[in-house]
Amino acid sequence: xxxxxxxxxxxxxxxxxxxxxxxxxxxxxxxxxxxxxxxxxxxxxxxxxxxxxxxxxxxxxxxxxxxxxxxxxxxxxxxxxxxxxxxxxxxxxxxxxxxxxxxxxxxxxxxxxxxxxxxxxxxxxxxxxxxxxxxxxxxxxxxxxxxxxxxxxxxxxxxxxxxxxxxxxxxxxxxxxxxxxxxxxxxxxxxxxxxxx
Amino acid sequence: xxxxxxxxxxxxxxxxxxxxxxxxxxxxxxxxxxxxxxxxxxxxxxxxxxxxxxxxxxxxxxxxxxxxxxxxxxxxxxxxxxxxxxxxxxxxxxxxxxxxxxxxxxxxxxxxxxxxxxxxxxxxxxxxxxxxxxxxxxxxxxxxxxxxxxxxxxxxxxxxxxxxxxxxxxxxxxxxxxxxxxxxxxxxxxxxxxxx
Numbered sequence: 108x109x110x111x112x113x114x115x116x117x118x119x120x121x122x123x124x125x126x127x128x129x130x131x132x133x134x135x136x137x138x139x140x141x142x143x144x145x146x147x148x149x150x151x152x153x154x155x156x157x158x159x160x161x162x163x164x165x166x167x168x169x170x171x172x173x174x175x176x177x178x179x180x181x182x183x184x185x186x187x188x189x190x191x192x193x194x195x196x197x198x199x200x201x202x203x204x205x206x207x208x209x210x211x212x213x214x215x216x217x218x219x220x221x222x223x224x225x226x227x228x229x230x231x232x233x234x235x236x237x238x239x240x241x242x243x244x245x246x247x248x249x250x251x252x253x254x255x256x257x258x259x260x261x262x263x264x265x266x267x268x269x270x271x272x273x274x275x276x277x278x279x280x281x282x283x284x285x286x287x288x289x290x291x292x293x294x295x296x297x298x299x300x301x302x303x304x
Numbered sequence: 305x306x307x308x309x310x311x312x313x314x315x316x317x318x319x320x321x322x323x324x325x326x327x328x329x330x331x332x333x334x335x336x337x338x339x340x341x342x343x344x345x346x347x348x349x350x351x352x353x354x355x356x357x358x359x360x361x362x363x364x365x366x367x368x369x370x371x372x373x374x375x376x377x378x379x380x381x382x383x384x385x386x387x388x389x390x391x392x393x394x395x396x397x398x399x400x401x402x403x404x405x406x407x408x409x410x411x412x413x414x415x416x417x418x419x420x421x422x423x424x425x426x427x428x429x430x431x432x433x434x435x436x437x438x439x440x441x442x443x444x445x446x447x448x449x450x451x452x453x454x455x456x457x458x459x460x461x462x463x464x465x466x467x468x469x470x471x472x473x474x475x476x477x478x479x480x481x482x483x484x485x486x487x488x489x490x491x492x493x494x495x496x497x498x499x500x
Contacts, residue, residue, distance in 0.1 A: 158383060161427045228396065254400045261425040263383035263397055 168259040172249035194269040199237035201265040207284035215244035224248030
């Protein structure tokens with residue numbers, strides 16, 4: 108083709124309106140794309156396993172269960188009235204519980220807060236052996252043999268930890284194992300604040 | 305876990321076929337398959353040994369009860385395997401919840417009551433069909449909004465095209481444009497000619 112052919116003359120002369128329209132035509136898809144990317148980026152850091160509990164801010168679901176180490180004695184959450192306490196859902200079959208166990212042991216050693224263990228669908232003898240082996244940080248554990256109490260508490264995995272205030276209201280729920288970061292940044296400040304009230 | 309189901313699954317497995325020629329005889333093939341199956345079953349058995357306390361077997365539900373349970377359970381989410389319904393999920397919690405649902409049904413609770421029972425414990429997430437609340441408006445009506453936007457912009461674009469036919473027919477060709485067109489057309493002919 109002849110290099111001098113004035114093909115460029117076929118392009119219509121851009122008017123102000125035309126230019127504005129063209130800017131929009133470029134800008135809109137890019138803006139749309141940017142918003143989409145922002146959502147996707149945010150989504151990368153969300154944890155779909157963390158289902159918000161509707162029980163936060165509600166009184167604890169009541170139960171009466173046999174204690175793991177003294178089956179003839181019952182425990183009910185009203186026994187803890189007037190204290191800030193934790194309910195920790197655990198089982199000897201639960202691998203992640205073993206991970207968080209040292210942190211609970213430390214919590215018990217420093218006597219910061221009483222922890223009640225909800226031994227979820229476990230064989231009591233195995234559970235007791237497990238505590239002997241890894242240490243028993245619980246003031247006491249109760250045996251939820253058929254998992255009914257766990258359902259009332261909205262438990263869907265172990266470990267889970269509930270923070271209960273003096274009035275017996277659930278203040279916080281942790282799903283998954285406690286680690287140093289959660290302990291120092293979430294649990295301890297919250298417990299301190301609830302105790303001060 | 306249903307072992308019969310496992311057996312048939314493995315024997316019907318499409319993976320089975322390509323492996324067959326590498327084994328010496330049919331007998332050996334059968335033996336290795338049996339081994340695979342038993343390893344599988346043992347695996348699952350050891351997994352389910354974690355299932356701690358044996359739950360007492362409930363009598364089979366009557367056909368109409370079974371039907372209602374099936375419908376109800378397929379509208380509830382298993383919180384362990386989040387993309388499965390209670391009816392589908394093999395998780396321990398799912399079976400506990402199924403037992404709970406069944407006992408509620410047998411107590412004469414309505415479907416709505418059973419759903420709100422679970423909702424009070426596990427939140428809206430337990431419902432497979434999210435409720436229409438302010439938080440979920442975008443989810444429920446967003447697609448329709450997008451459809452309306454798409455329809456409007458399509459209408460807008462086509463209306464503009466109809467109202468304003470292509471500029472080349474409206475604006476008279478300048479001399480240079482005419483020359484360019486002629487050159488292009490003649491070029492086309494040359495290209496076609498080269499191919500022939």
